Amino acid sequence: MHHMYYNNGILGWLMSIMHLAFPIIFIFILFRLFTGRDNSQNHFSGHTPRNTPLDLLKERYVKGEISREEFQRMKDEIKS
Structure with a gap:
C-alpha cells in the first residue's frame, strides 16, 4: 500500500488539484465575462476606465x- 502511494503520490495529488481547480477557474472566468461589465469594453484589458x-x-x-454658470456651480458642489 505504501508503494502504491509513493508511485502515485505527487502526480496523483497534482491531478486531484487540477481536477478541482479547472472547473472553479472556468466558472470564475465565465462570471467575470458576463457580469458587471459593458459589452462594448474589452473584457481582457484588466482595467476599465472610469469617469x-x-x-x-x-x-x-x-x-x-x-x-x-451651471458648470461652475456644479463643480463647486462636487469639490465640497
Whole structure:
C-alpha cells in the first residue's frame, strides 16, 4: 500500500488539484465575462476606465448641455 502511494503520490495529488481547480477557474472566468461589465469594453484589458463626476461634468459643458454658470456651480458642489 505504501508503494502504491509513493508511485502515485505527487502526480496523483497534482491531478486531484487540477481536477478541482479547472472547473472553479472556468466558472470564475465565465462570471467575470458576463457580469458587471459593458459589452462594448474589452473584457481582457484588466482595467476599465472610469469617469469621475468632474469628468462627466466637463463633458456636459463641452457638449453645450449646461451653461458656464451651471458648470461652475456644479463643480463647486462636487469639490465640497
